[in-house]
Amino acid sequence: MVRxxxxxxxxxxxxxxxxxxxxxxxxxxxxxxxxxxxxLTQRGVSFTEAGKREPMASTxxxxxxxxxxxxxxxxxxxxxxxx
Numbered sequence: 001m002v003r004x005x006x007x008x009x010x011x012x013x014x015x016x017x018x019x020x021x022x023x024x025x026x027x028x029x030x031x032x033x034x035x036x037x038x039x040l041t042q043r044g045v046s047f048t049e050a051g052k053r054e055p056m057a058s059t060x061x062x063x064x065x066x067x068x069x070x071x072x073x074x075x076x077x078x079x080x081x082x083x
Contacts, residue, residue: 008054010051012075013051013052013053013054014050014051015051015077016048016051016055016074016075017048017051018049019074019081020034020045020048020049020063020067020074021049023067023068023081024045024049024067027067031045031046034063034066034067037066038059038062038063038065038066038067039062040059040062044059045063048063057071060074060075068082069081
């Protein structure tokens with residue numbers, strides 16, 4: 001299995017991306033809308049959702065805040081989606 005430069009499994013990154021996408025779609029938001037709400041770029045949101053990039057901690061916290069959840073839920077799925 002190919003790993004990211006930081007050693008995080010692609011399976012974990014894809015799962016994180018699926019959680020971000022599911023919460024975004026539940027809100028009826030586009031990637032651009034989420035990017036604006038989180039202070040990120042649309043490309044960054046796209047890469048995160050696709051599991052192509054390990055997000056920095058600040059990105060994870062910004063996404064969680066914009067989506068009304070916790071960074072722990074986005075990262076691991078623990079605790080349920082609502083903060």
